Structure formats: structure tokens, C-alpha cells
Amino acid sequence: xxxxxxxxxxxxxxxxxxxxxxxxxxxxxxxxxxxxxxxxxxxxxxxxxxxxxxxxxxxxxxxxxxxxxxxxxxxxxxxxxxxxxxxxxxxxxxxxxxxxxxxxxxxxxxxxxxxxxxxxxxxxxxxxxxxxxxxxxxxxxxxxxxxxxxx
Amino acid sequence: xxxxxxxxxxxxxxxxxxxxxxxxxxxxxxxxxxxxxxxxxxxxxxxxxxxxxxxxxxxxxxxxxxxxxxxxxxxxxxxxxxxxxxxxxxxxxxxxxxxxxxxxxxxxxxxxxxxxxxxxxxxxxxx
Numbered sequence: 001x002x003x004x005x006x007x008x009x010x011x012x013x014x015x016x017x018x019x020x021x022x023x024x025x026x027x028x029x030x031x032x033x034x035x036x037x038x039x040x041x042x043x044x045x046x047x048x049x050x051x052x053x054x055x056x057x058x059x060x061x062x063x064x065x066x067x068x069x070x071x072x073x074x075x076x077x078x079x080x081x082x083x084x085x086x087x088x089x090x091x092x093x094x095x096x097x098x099x100x101x102x103x104x105x106x107x108x109x110x111x112x113x114x115x116x117x118x119x120x121x122x123x124x125x126x127x128x129x130x131x132x133x134x135x136x137x138x139x140x141x142x143x144x145x146x147x148x149x150x151x
Numbered sequence: 152x153x154x155x156x157x158x159x160x161x162x163x164x165x166x167x168x169x170x171x172x173x174x175x176x177x178x179x180x181x182x183x184x185x186x187x188x189x190x191x192x193x194x195x196x197x198x199x200x201x202x203x204x205x206x207x208x209x210x211x212x213x214x215x216x217x218x219x220x221x222x223x224x225x226x227x228x229x230x231x232x233x234x235x236x237x238x239x240x241x242x243x244x245x246x247x248x249x250x251x252x253x254x255x256x257x258x259x260x261x262x263x264x265x266x267x268x269x270x271x272x273x274x275x276x277x278x
Contacts, residue, residue: 066216070193073213090267097175097260100219101253104167104226107160108249115153116246125250 002071009064010141016057017138023050024131027124047127051113054130055106062103069096072144080147088147091140098133105129158238159230161245165252166229171222172256176263176274178214180204187217188224 026047031040044050072092080088109126112119174186185201192199194210205212233241266272 069215070191070213073211074193078211086267090264093267094261094264096215097171097264098257100215100222101168101171101256103219104164104171104222105249105253107156108164111156111160112246112249115156119246122246122250129250129253 002068005064006068006145009061009068010145012057012061012064013134013138013141016054016061016134019050019053019057020127020131020134023047023054024127026050027127048113051110055110058103058106058130058134062099065099076144085147088144092144095137095140099137102130102133154238155234158233158236158241158245161249162229162233162241163226165226165245165248167222167226168253168256169229170225171218172259174218174221175260178202178218186221187214188220189217190214191216 022042022044025042026044029043031043035043077089077092080086105126109130112123112126116122177184178186181204182202187202189201190199190203191197191213192203192205192209192211193213195208197209202214202217203209203212233245262274262276266274
């Protein structure tokens with residue numbers, strides 16, 4: 001059951017990475033008229049269209065991670081401590097903290113994207129924070145999942 | 152709805168981050184302040200109010216849920232205060248603070264978390 005949940009958690013996280021990456025590219029490196037190659041098509045013109053998907057996926061991934069956390073605490077972290085793999089524990093500590101703070105940012109993220117177009121800097125900054133956090137958490141999660149391969 | 156969103160949402164996020172970062176950083180088995188609202192012991196599936204250290208019988212404690220719960224309460228207090236303040240003041244402040252405060256919280260947290268990656272690291276402001 002936990003393994004299945006971990007896999008679904010990872011799949012949803014992948015969707016989330018895709019959504020936030022499209023939005024961030026659209027914000028910071030928008031497609032110019034006439035550009036139609038593969039890379040340009042990733043740089044969406046309508047960044048706002050990803051807001052609800054990002055919100056939904058973030059909450060779903062966060063809730064699944066919250067259910068997985070006790071298993072990590074009881075069965076995964078103690079062996080890491082025994083092996084003195086403190087960097088792996090640190091990766092997770094950063095992941096859990098960034099994830100929590102970004103969860104609290106989501107209502108504001110929704111507001112500034114959907115209801116307050118007069119604050120483009122704030123919208124861009126919130127997207128950048130989510131982009132960095134989501135990518136970091138995705139990579140850190142995969143390293144932790146495979147950490148025995150690194151020892 | 153727009154008024155609530157414009158005032159309460161940013162204030163909630165700011166209050167949450169302002170409490171969460173020191174909550175994580177200053178929580179320990181010997182802490183004198185109860186930063187987490189409750190402690191969960193996953194090995195025995197038990198919840199206890201406030202900060203409770205682990206032992207051989209209860210297994211490792213989890214404070215993360217408790218930090219989030221405490222931070223939500225602080226965030227709600229900030230949101231309530233923001234609803235009472237003049238709108239003009241908030242319109243100037245909150246669009247910037249909403250992203251500056253979480254970034255500062257990340258830096259504050261990283262300052263503590265570097266001890267996991269760098270042997271002998273002491274948080275800069277407290278060494």
C-alpha cells in the first residue's frame with residue numbers, strides 16, 4: 001500500500017513539475033510571435049491557465065507526502081542515521097520545510113494570478129518560489145528514494 | 152471574497168512563514184517553548200499535545216504536523232489582524248512581503264539545515 005502511494009506520489013509530482021515548468025517558462029521566457037519550434041511550444045502564452053492545475057496537484061502531492069512521512073520517519077531515517085548519511089536526512093528536512101511554507105503560499109498564489117493582474121512582479125516571484133521548491137522537492141525525493149544506490 | 156483574498160491570504164502566508172521557520176529551527180528535545188501544537192509518534196501511532204521528546208518506548212517523535220498546525224493558527228491570527236487594518240496600508244505592503252518573507256524564511260531555515268551537509272556548521276547568527 002505504501003509503495004503504491006509512493007509511486008502515485010511520484011507520478012503526481014511529475015505532473016506538477018511539468019505544470020510549474022510550463023508556467024515559469026511562460027512567465028520568464030515567453031514565446032514570441034512566429035516561434036513554433038519544440039522549445040518555443042513549451043513556453044506557453046497563457047501561463048494563467050496552469051494555476052488551478054498547479055494548486056490541485058500541489059495539494060494532492062502534499063497530502064500523499066504527509067501520509068508517507070511516518071513510514072520514512074520509522075523505517076528510512078534511522079538506517080540513514082546509522083550509516084551517517086546526514087546529507088540525505090538534510091535533503092528531506094529542506095524538502096519538508098519548503099513544502100510546508102509553499103503550501104501556505106497557495107491561497108495568495110491563486111489570488112495574485114486570478115484576481116490581481118496589476119501585480120506582475122508578485123505573480124512572477126510566487127511562480128519562481130514554487131518553481132524552485134517543486135523542482136528541488138522532486139529531485140530530493142528521487143535521491144532519497146534511491147539513496148541505497150549511492151552508498 | 153476579493154477583499155478577504157486581498158488582505159487575509161497574504162497575511163496568512165506571512166504569519167505562517169514567520170512562525171514556521173523559527174519553530175523548526177528552535178525545536179529540540181530540551182526546548183522550553185512548545186513550538187509544535189502536538190507531537191505524533193508514528194511507531195506507536197499516538198498523538199500528544201505540544202512538544203514531547205521521544206524515548207525508547209515511544210520511538211521517534213514527529214513535530215512536522217504540529218509545526219504546521221501551530222503555523223496555521225498564527226497565520227489565521229495575522230489574517231484576522233490584516234482584515235482590521237486600513238486597506239491603503241496593506242495594498243502597499245503585502246504584494247512585496249508576500250514573497251520576500253517566505254524567501255527570508257527559506258534563508259533562515261537553510262542557515263540551520265546546513266548542519267546536515269557541512270560538518271561542524273553552526274548557524275551564522277547564533278555561533
